[in-house]
Amino acid sequence: MSFLSQASLTDEFDDLKEEYETLVKQNQVYKEKLADLKKIQSKCLSLLSHQNKKYKQLRQALEGSDSSLSEEDAALEKKITERQKSCRSIQENLPKPNSFLLNVIVGQISLSLLTKAEKYDYKQGYEQFKLYTTIIMLVYSLVNLFIVQYSNSHLIQRFIDAIYHFMIVWYYCTLVLRENILRHNGSRIKGWWVIHHYLTVLLSGILLIWPDSISYRMFRTQFMVFGVYLNFLQLLQYYYQSGCLYRLRALGEKSDMDITVAEEFQAWMWRGLTFLLPFLFFGYLFQLYNAITLYYIANHPDCQEWMVSSSAVIFFILFLGNSSTLSKVVIDKFKSKGSKTKAA
Ligand code: COA
Numbered sequence: 001m002s003f004l005s006q007a008s009l010t011d012e013f014d015d016l017k018e019e020y021e022t023l024v025k026q027n028q029v030y031k032e033k034l035a036d037l038k039k040i041q042s043k044c045l046s047l048l049s050h051q052n053k054k055y056k057q058l059r060q061a062l063e064g065s066d067s068s069l070s071e072e073d074a075a076l077e078k079k080i081t082e083r084q085k086s087c088r089s090i091q092e093n094l095p096k097p098n099s100f101l102l103n104v105i106v107g108q109i110s111l112s113l114l115t116k117a118e119k120y121d122y123k124q125g126y127e128q129f130k131l132y133t134t135i136i137m138l139v140y141s142l143v144n145l146f147i148v149q150y151s152n153s154h155l156i157q158r159f160i161d162a163i164y165h166f167m168i169v170w171y172y173c174t175l176v177l178r179e180n181i182l183r184h185n186g187s188r189i190k191g192w193w194v195i196h197h198y199l200t201v202l203l204s205g206i207l208l209i210w211p212d213s214i215s216y217r218m219f220r221t222q223f224m225v226f227g228v229y230l231n232f233l234q235l236l237q238y239y240y241q242s243g244c245l246y247r248l249r250a251l252g253e254k255s256d257m258d259i260t261v262a263e264e265f266q267a268w269m270w271r272g273l274t275f276l277l278p279f280l281f282f283g284y285l286f287q288l289y290n291a292i293t294l295y296y297i298a299n300h301p302d303c304q305e306w307m308v309s310s311s312a313v314i315f316f317i318l319f320l321g322n323s324s325t326l327s328k329v330v331i332d333k334f335k336s337k338g339s340k341t342k343a344a
Pocket of ligand 1: 123182186187188189190193230233237240241244273276280283284322326329
């Protein structure tokens with residue numbers, strides 16, 4: 001390297017000195033603020049825990065008294081309820097310990113999202129992840145159904161099917177993890193949908209190891225058609241769920257994932273739900289049909305594989321759990337719509 005170019009590099013390095021010093025200072029400020037933030041967080045958590053404990057004790061004392069509540073007691077109870085509600089909303093901005101499951105999967109790092117914007121972005125990312133993966137799986141299942149189906153090699157078909165089954169296992173494992181993080185941050189996803197995803201992982205795992213056999217051939221096309229339908233259904237669900245999320249945010253209603261439904265949002269939600277329901281119920285009937293088909297295959301004299309009857313049982317459980325949960329969701333929504341109309 002010539003002397004001149006060496007000198008110009010040194011000049012350039014020296015020019016960076018001032019900026020570097022600012023960076024070091026800023027970093028120092030940042031570290032101090034971070035330490036302060038941790039201190040304030042622990043202080044808030046300890047105050048909150050004390051407050052919660054005290055309100056609980058006060059409520060128990062009020063409820064424990066033998067005589068009926070006096071007017072003063074009733075007023076105090078109302079105030080306690082309001083204060084507890086306020087404490088819950090304070091809690092939303094503070095970190096909380098992970099559930100046992102999250103600790104087992106990711107270890108002891110904080111998975112609390114502390115602002116509304118972070119929660120919204122995470123949920124939106126979750127919905128987008130579902131959308132992109134569903135599109136890939138839809139294309140793959142269509143290719144499998146309309147092209148690979150006609151391949152002469154059973155080995156190639158089984159291999160391509162196995163990739164599809166593996167994709168489903170991976171997709172649902174990821175969903176379970178993300179949904180646990182969402183639930184940890186206040187999302188009100190019903191427990192059944194999470195259980196549904198665990199069962200789907202199990203089912204896809206069984207399908208993955210089901211050897212190429214007469215029984216597998218008997219069910220293959222039906223499962224591929226079901227796969228196409230399920231992916232199509234998930235696209236419809238995506239438009240409904242992301243529509244809900246977008247509107248709740250636009251309405252300014254999504255206060256830390258605690259939904260207070262506005263009229264405008266209700267109207268949109270009911271339109272979306274009414275459109276979606278027949279497709280969902282048809283999907284559940286398809287699951288029942290799969291269970292029945294597998295039951296008949298299991299009783300076929302050439303069927304040797306245990307995967308057939310176990311898949312039949314899982315499809316049946318999915319049918320029962322999905323249709324009962326969906327019916328309950330719709331009935332609850334109707335009831336809360338009725339009570340809101342009465343209150344108005
Ligand atoms: N998966 C993940 N999250 C779900 C969910 C599902 N299947 N169903 C609802 N949620 C979430 C909602 O996004 C909402 O989250 P938030 O608290 O963070 O805002 C929360 O759970 C409460 O939702 P809820 O009011 O009970 O229902 P909804 O109006 O959002 O959706 C349905 C109702 C029926 C459309 C929805 O539950 C659904 O699509 N269910 C069918 C799922 C299914 O059958 N999948 C398998 C297909 S065979």
